[in-house]
Amino acid sequence: MEQTQRVSGPGGKVSPAVIRLYATMAAARFHGLELDIRDFAAEPGEDSPSPASLARWLNEQGAVAKGMRLRWRYLVRLQNTPPVVLMFRDGSAGLMVSADPERGVVWLRDPMGGEGDAPVPVDELRLSQVWTGDVLLVKRRRDESEADARFDLLWFAKMVLREKKLLRDIAFSSLVLSVLQIFPPLIVMQVLDRVVSYHSMATLVSLSGFVIILAFYEILLTYGRRELTLVLSTRLDARMSLHAFNRLLALPLEFYERQQTGEILGRFMAIFKVRDFLTGQLLTTMLDMFTLVVILPILFLLSSTMAWMTLAGAGCIGLIVVTFLPAVTRVMGRQVRAEMSRGSILYETVAGIRTVKTLALEPTRREEWDERTAEVVRWKLAAGRMSNWPTTLVMPFDMFINRGVILVGAYLILTNSSTMQAGALAAFMMLGGRVASPLVGLAKLTESFNEVMVSLAEAGMVLNQPTETKALTTGMRPRIKGALTFMDVNFSYPGSTTKALNNVNFDIPAGTMLGLVGRSGSGKSTVTRLLQGVSRNYTGYLRLDGVDLREINLTHLRRSFGVVLQDNFLFRGTVKDNITAGRPGLTIDDVVRAARLAGAEEFIERMPAGYDTWIEEGSTNISGGQRQRLAIARAVICDPKLMILDEATSALDPESEALVNANLQRIGKGRTMVIVSHRLSSLVDCHQIAVMDQGKVVDIAPHAVLLERCEIYRMLWLQQNRHTQPPGASDDGIEQMSEGE
Template sequence: MSKENINTQKTSYLIKRFIPYFKPYKHILALDLFCATLTTLCDLVLPVIVRSLTNKAAYHLEQLTPRLILTIGTIYLALRIVDVIANYYMASVGHIMGARIETDMRKDLFEHLQQLSYSFYNNTKIGQLMARITSDLFDVTEFAHHCPEEYYIALVKITVAFCILGATNIWLTLLIFALIPVMIIFAMRYSLKMRTAFKKSRNQLGEINAQVEDSLLGVRVVKSFANEDLEAEKFRKGNEGFLDAKKEVYKYMAAFQSTTRFFDGLMYLVVVVAGAIFMMKGLITPGDFMAYLLYVVMLLATVRRIVEFTEQFQRGMTGIERFIEVMDEEVEIKDAADAIPVQKVKGNIRFDHVSFHYKDDDENVLTDLNFEIKEGENIALVGPSGAGKTTLCNLILRFYDITAGSIQVDGNDIRNVTTHSLRSQIGMVQQDVYLFSGTVYDNIEYGRPGATHEEIEKAARLAGADKFIEELPDGYNTYVGERGVKLSGGQKQRISIARVFLKNPPILILDEATSALDNESERLVQQSLEELTKGRTTLTIAHRLTTIKNATKIFVLTDDGIEESGNHEELLAKGGLYARLWM
């Protein structure tokens, strides 16, 4: 997913993957096609009526009575009423079916994205994913409704028209119908090119989304460096790239439509010239000729509609293809078939000969780690950047799977327990706090959805956040802005700590939770963290060693593994790497 794929997959494969989405709506689809049959039959009756009236007027005028005309008119009126009712169902319920399928696909796509691992997001632009989950699926509504309907109507009209016209004059019929496959073949030459162009256009739109998101989320950095012109130029290039992709789309669309118009004219020419010759030789009657003209008009409209639907068809195929590309991304972190949920975890953690490297890199980040953390211990991880401290913590949460050894929580290998139950027992406070767009209340409640107001206030009080929250304009109902931009770093951090207090997990991971704060904010947050760690197994990553000198045990992690371990005084006495870092 890091590089956008513009190679198209086989249409038959895409349709096969798409068809299961019709299953919940098969009764609606069946009724929709029944209504399509009714509207088609109504269209097919008119040429028969005109043919009958014309022949009677030409050869049996005495049979053309007012009663006959009134009867035929009444029948045709009844047919048109049926046509209107059937068409209303197709246009309303049929379209809603398409919208429901689009909704189902979007739900499946979002749920799948929630399951994908960190490594997927490390290599994928969020803007591209936004395009796939929104605009890419818009055309699926029209596709899901019109695809079976249009092809079914075309099949019925062409089949019935061929039978009726063939019974009238087989040679003229064969002459007309021989042009239809040629017309379709020429039109289809541009079909795959159109789909490739549509996919390029969608990819480029995703790139624009990614660039806009990047620029707007980093708008403070942009302004601080006075780089508005640089961002505008980056956007201009992306926008021009999108225009180039659209030009290619419209070039193939123009060739596509011009081809169909040429064959339209050719078929009319054949009917008029050949029909006139047949009529001159007495092989068809004037009524038959009129019926031919009406059927040809109807057939051309049907074929043109199918050919023009190809544009919509390819748009839908593009959306389905880009949907499938994400759905086919493997979920790396899966529960084992016999995985069990864990509850009431005590907090014993054991690393047994653990090694790990990232999927796209064969070099180990961690090699043969062996250590044990007992229930209630406060363990600190220190060491140079890049030694794997954050990676180690991510492995406990099973954000990645280890490549060798085992990690055990209370004696259970974490690969043998459900990830949901494992992560529900672990709380994490990170340096880069993420607050969701919403209120202070919403962001604290995220720690345990459905918590009472009293529980949320208690969590805020334990985190030392209650005082500043009460001073906000709307208290707990204050809107925090995108990513919490309306709050200071210390305020955001205390809300994230309140979130973990509400979750109340037995295991706690603190990943440089105070390193980005000023001294005063750090002091307040550190007090909150000290309260939070009481009675919990805690693993703290810290660059500021003053924050972890009271830890039960300190592990000094380097590229060679755990180089030193012990408490603060023991490590200072050794005079090794920790002592040098402390100094």
């Protein structure tokens, strides 16, 4: 709704950009995909969404979309097709629902109208006056989404094979280069056998000209292949990085809560070892194999005996590497895990450096770092020694290929065992070195492949975890009002033997301010987790406006909520950027309105640059109260119909708490609020207060009623407000309640 208002024209007239968005949503709805206009993020500087931006949006939401340019003769042949979005010159769009090539017309429907509206026939002349020639084709993805595909070598293979055109061009250029590499050794053979032996100057001149021409084409082709390879590697790198980061964002919050952040980052960074292997050593070795295919027959023509010797030497190298592969794999895996464990210590220390400094924990952290470093060094040394054995054992065979074969060739010439001459021997050595290199590289590739498999397994431990992608892209998108119903809701955390929520039942209408109180561990924050969709494996029924929470699109659900926690994270950037973090397209007027509602306007205006004041990492240049009020402004800027405040004021000083509490009544108008707080004084004005104990709702009523009939609430109230009671009154009351328990 906010985006619609933002791009609407004067007088509330719907702008062309919104019409184009609604046309895209209508095409997606035909395939069963319900999109939310608020999910679309426009590219900077775009007055109206481009086909590429719309295709990206659709692909992120689980569809297959492609923007392209069509001519009329192709467009009119699209019969019996799903709706096609046509881009108009004014920035709007239309829906083509049918075509009739015999009559030369296409049938268009207004995307802002109803689905039952009759389409209008349009011919080529009329359409050419408004149509840009661009279309957006949409279909539903039938196979497994790339975002959910398992992260393994098969995924990499599919990703590489998508670049068929580039692979074809690289393969062709490599084949031509391999053919061209045959000629220099043959020219050397001719120089030695004919020019030097017969002192033929004419032959030397002709061979020199041939060498220059070959060099020119070889340089040109080499440059072209490098350019193509660079484009291929950067595309693979970009796709891999985007996929991995999107998968990381799609992981549920529960996964991050169970795992160490340092280990998650370490395993995630292992993906770049896979990237380096794919775009580096593997690609180079595969290209070198063309040389092997082309040159190997020439070697057998020159001398089959020496060719078999070269192949035998390379085969022995491969056998040695494969033999040592399991042992190297085992030790290298231990090294990788030790490095990740050390990285976890590093991240933890840097993230908690304030605690380390204030408690003088440097010696303790240093000792732990030393222990982890020693373990890394131990396994790195073991891995190096294990790898040193095959490297040493292959050296004699490598030397034989590069040096020994020439001695064998010389012996064959001297004993007249071969018709080979000195020039042919030199040519064989030049070609043999080029054949041996890819064979040796292929054998050594298995060693690197082993390291990559270890890295792939470590990255898979993070990236192959179940994601929220389906919940984020599918489900209902009802209009949120804020009525909540808990009916026999039970929930247990993974690994726990006790229920965090035990048959929770309550019902509140929209616009209610609900307080949640109780002792620590009573289940207050668990209720808010379920409302936010953080945990969905509960039993019973949890409904929002009568709709089961698990049936609602997760992105839509979370964007309809405003959440303020006890310790809110602010991003490094300006005050304005932090307030509009969830809605980057909103104006400064929206920011000021939200800041005023949260009580943050007065201190923002006192800042050196106002709303453009830079907030440092960790929010070190603002106070805790200011940070909380900015978090509240960030939560209310999208005008949510349901807000959750989970201990939002517990870390504030009395003055800041009083200021925030004073604004709650104003913030709560027209919206449902769920407020979790240990300080009962901040909940006095709530319409309903739910008292929780051991995962159950013991009672729910206004403050005055709870003081009369709920012992737990009364005891908590007296404990926190004994300073307001006459001397001795508070203590007597507490003692009486203790006796009654």
